[in-house]
Amino acid sequence: MTDKPSTGRCPVMHGANTAVGSDVMEWWPNALNLDILHQHDRKTNPMGADFDYRAEVRKLDFDALKADVRALMTESQAWWPADWGHYGGLMIRMAWHAAGSYRVADGRGGAATGNQRFAPINSWPDNGNLDKARRLLWPIKKKYGNRLSWADLIILAGNVAYESMGFRTFGFSFGREDIWHPEKDTYWGSEKEWLATSDKPGSRYDEQRNPESLEDPLAAVMMGxxxxxxxxxxxxxxxxxxxxxxxxxxxxxxxxxxxxxxxxxxxxxxxxxxxxxxxxxxxxAPEAAEIEEQxxxxxxxxxxxxxxxxxxxxxxxxxxxxxxxxxxxxxxxxxxxxxxxxxxxxxxxxxxxxxxxxxxxxxxxxxxxxxxxxxxxxxxxxxxxxxxxxxxxxxxxxDPDRLDDAFARAWFKLIHRDMGPKERYIGPEAPTEDLIWQDPVPAGPTAYNVEAVKQRIADSGLGIGDLVTTAWDSARTFRQSDKRGGANGARIRLAPQKDWAANEPERLARVLGVLEPIAADSGASLADVIVLAGNVGIEQAAKAAGHDRVVPFQPGRGDASEEMTDADSFRWLEPLSDAYRNFLKKDYTVPAEELMLDRTQLMGLTAPEMTVLVGGMRGLGTNHGGTRDGVFTDREGQLTNDFFVNLTDMDNRWVPTGHNRYEIRDRQTDDVKWTATRVDLVFGSNAVLRSYAEVYAQDDNPAKFVDDFIAAWNKVMNADRFDR
Missing domain, CATH: 1.10.420.10 (Peroxidase, domain 2)
Known part of the structure; x- marks a missing residue:
């Protein structure tokens, strides 16, 4: 007996990995999608965990690279001939469209990651034929390899193009590190077709198409x-x-x-x-082209x-x-x-x-x-x-000279806006002038007695909630998207931050009134003292829970002045929600848990880090306005895992009582034990977040919870440090 020959049955489900709508989670469209927190998972990066692009790019022969890019401008290729024998216009458009996707509202987009190589941006109608520009650059990328990112090369090509046509640019910095996977979770609009007019479903305008009504955080007028x-x-x-x-x-x-x-x-x-x-x-477009188009x-x-x-x-x-x-x-x-x-x-x-x-x-x-x-x-x-x-x-x-200067500066801003402070700039052409849009911060002192400052803070009479809250509010503005915000500079004491509702201005003024003399007397910057205050509060809370811990600290933050601060630009960093402090400025159409993911991703945190920080802060007295929502503990002020223990306790039941309002009741007595919001209960309802919550609720993990909380806290406090 012989086996019958195959009838050609495919061994895999057709389109299982590529078909539109193949994501099994589309069966449950209201489920919380955590993918944005894993947007640049290390597993997509072929360079390995030890690869340091910022170290590699410093090894470049910058002059040789520029000479090669300049020569490319007039080396016309038959497969894509250069207009007038010069690729300058094409390369400038490529660089412009890479940088021009930046938006100040959330700092996303821009040229700092090389995201133009991936969908959807590589296939936007407005980016037509920029794939040819990148392919023309491939021999140069191949030659310089790991020392030169695509992100840097794309922008350098535009800058050199201007120079090759007789323009004197303001300068150029290397240091943009490539991503290796599409940023498919970035919100570019809700339209379902390219270049859809404003009367189509999902329009980003109101019914009158008022330009002022352009949907936040978008900048472009239509999809694509x-x-x-x-x-x-x-x-x-x-x-x-x-x-x-x-x-x-x-x-x-x-x-x-x-x-x-x-x-x-x-x-x-x-x-x-x-x-x-x-x-x-x-x-x-490239993402839809046949395989032979390569x-x-x-x-x-x-x-x-x-x-x-x-x-x-x-x-x-x-x-x-x-x-x-x-x-x-x-x-x-x-x-x-x-x-x-x-x-x-x-x-x-x-x-x-x-x-x-x-x-x-x-x-x-x-x-x-x-x-x-x-x-x-x-x-x-x-x-x-x-x-x-x-x-x-x-x-x-x-005044043509004025135009030349204005364009040089505006072009430099366009192509560097999302790189962050100039301390991140690399290369011989990086300008030394301080520009206000770079959010400059002076170097801070380091030769002071850290332990003496910590003792002054501990003896100040400020409670754990005040100490932790002020440090958190100072640091949480950091955006990994464009490297803006953060604790460095202590701009929380300046307009507009000191007046933001999220920062509770009266409470903030009271706390700063205590911390500022400590900074002045000790020689430390206020920025350092604010972070140290948070560390002191966490150490006290951990000790009260039975865990002796020292939160890591590195001095050297500086204090920015009003003259160094573009107040109008900083208004975009205002937190309109903060799940970590159970804060919503107002009711939004977007669920609170979605807003939590957005802020978490901007801060550069992972889902486990988000989980441990929310659970820990609930018990430290950091809720905005002192609300008791999510404070699932009778030991407030102690760094315990009670939030997770009580959230996962099946002796409780969870009852909605209003918009974004819930009660946790005892199943036997029906007594109200605690109140909660959506961002509290989502850690029990979402399958992935519950799996993390269960880890921290286990009897053998109180110490792990404390250690993980401190590690995540330290990451937030130092996210904006570029001198480490």
């Missing part, structure tokens, strides 16, 4: 764009309305009007738009599709007469002509001069004997018709 629609709002030319979009979008990127105008001018002084063909002939997208296998026939945005033409050199032609072109709306060969709305001399027209990208019509986008026309933008543009037109 970096900034605004170049054709106009929802694709309809209207420069005055586009000006409103431009102003809102760039402010969400932490840019003021002058920086916005400078960036628009400088970005459109070089390069061109591509729309000389039929967009219907383009293949799918990671490239938008390929045209119907017509020529490269050089003068390329289609990217759909708009067609250059802004200036000489698009491969830095000059001041853009404003002369914009203000020196009247403009009318026309359609590109690809059918996109753009602006064309009513009358122009042939010698003022740019030449064809492949044949210099042919002149082509210049164009402007609706955003360019906004620089001319909006009174505020126009006034700035006219000043730049009268």
């Amino acid at each position: 764009l970096i900034y605004v629609n170049p054709e106009g709002p929802d694709g309809q030319p209207d420069p005055l309305e586009t000006a409103k979009d431009v102003r809102m979008t760039f402010s969400r990127m932490a840019m003021n009007d002058e920086e916005t105008v400078a960036l628009t001018i400088g970005g459109h002084t070089v390069g061109k738009c591509h729309g000389n063909g039929d967009a219907a002939n383009l293949g799918p 990671g490239l997208g938008w390929n045209n296998h119907v017509t020529r599709g490269v050089g003068r026939d390329a289609v990217t945005s759909g708009l067609e033409g250059a802004w200036t007469t000489h698009p491969t050199r830095w000059d001041h032609e853009y404003l002369e072109m914009l203000f020196g002509h009247e403009w009318q709306v026309v359609q590109s060969p690809a059918g996109a709305n753009q602006w064309q001069p009513v009358d122009i001399r042939e010698e003022d027209m740019p030449v064809d990208v492949e044949d210099p004997s042919i002149r082509r019509m210049p164009m402007m986008t609706d955003a360019d026309m906004a620089m001319k018709v909006d009174p505020g933008f126009r006034a700035i543009a006219e000043e730049f037109r009268q």
Whole structure:
């Protein structure tokens, strides 16, 4: 007897790992998704736990690298020919779109991680054909290997491109470390289609499409764009309305009007738009392309599709007469002509001069004997018709040197905004000037008696709750996304932080009134004393629970001044919720536990670290306003695992009593034992979080709980330290 041959049955479920909707958790759409806390799991990183990119990049031959990047600019490749024989415009657009995804509301996006290599960003319509720019850079990345991240190379290519075309940049810093997995949990909007107009489901605007109503934390006007629609709002030319979009979008990127105008001018002084063909002939984006495309997208296998026939945005033409050199032609072109709306060969709305001399027209990208019509986008026309933008543009037109300086600084800010303080800058071209958007902090003292300060704090009369709360409030503003916030600088004593509702201004002023003299008398910075105060409180609470522990501490934090603080920019760091202190500024449509995950991820904490910190702080008297929600203990002020023990105790039952309000009742007597919120009970309801809670509730893990709490606490207190 012989086995029958296979009938071709597939050994795995079709699409099990790749099909849209294949996630089994989609059966339960309301389940809390913790994936954002594991966004950059070490298992996705091929470099190994001991790899230190910041050490490796310092080994670079910086001059040789720049020479190679500069040479690349004019080494045109037949498979993707350079416009006018120069890749500068393409490389600048690549760097711009990498950096331009940054948003100040939560610090996410930006260029500091090389996330442009992955979906969804690598396949956004606005990033069409930037895959070609990165592939052109591959020989350089291959040559310099581990010493050069993609994140640094992408931005360096844009910077060198400007220099190769005659512009003097403000400088450049290395130090961006690559990620190795898509940031699929970052919120880019709720639309279900690319470039959906504002009347479609999931719009990020109100019904009137008021630019001011643009949904937080978003900056772009629609799904798949970096900034605004170049054709106009929802694709309809209207420069005055586009000006409103431009102003809102760039402010969400932490840019003021002058920086916005400078960036628009400088970005459109070089390069061109591509729309000389039929967009219907383009293949799918990289993430949807067939395997033989090898990671490239938008390929045209119907017509020529490269050089003068390329289609990217759909708009067609250059802004200036000489698009491969830095000059001041853009404003002369914009203000020196009247403009009318026309359609590109690809059918996109753009602006064309009513009358122009042939010698003022740019030449064809492949044949210099042919002149082509210049164009402007609706955003360019906004620089001319909006009174505020126009006034700035006219000043730049009268003073080109001022424009050069303004653009150099704005461009530098754009490509470095998410790198954090300049102490993180690496390389010979990193500027030494302090810039206010870098949130500068002076070096702090270290030659003081730490133990004497701790004793002063212990004898101050401040309670454990006050000590721990003040340190936490100072440190919790840190965002790993753009390295802003944190305890260093003691900005909690300055506007706007001292007045935030989350910081309980009256309580904060009382505590700082005690800690400030201790700092002054001891020679320590207030920033150090605040952190030490939290450590003292935790050590006291641990000892009261029977555990002698010393919380690690490293001195050297400095105290920032008001002059070093951009108060308007810091308003974006205000905590509108803080599950660790059971705080909500108001009721939000997003559940409190989702807000907890967002803040936790920004702080750089893992799910286990979040769990142990929430459970520990509940018993330390740190709840906002002194509420008793989640304080599942009769031993407040002691660092115990009571929160987890009582949360998982099946002698209790859990009863909703109102919006975000619950009671924990004894099953036998029905007596109310404790009250709770959603962020308390989620550690018992969510299967993953409950598994962590059960670990800390075990009879053999009180000491582990204390040690894990201290480790997580120390991580928060030092997250913003770049001198370690």
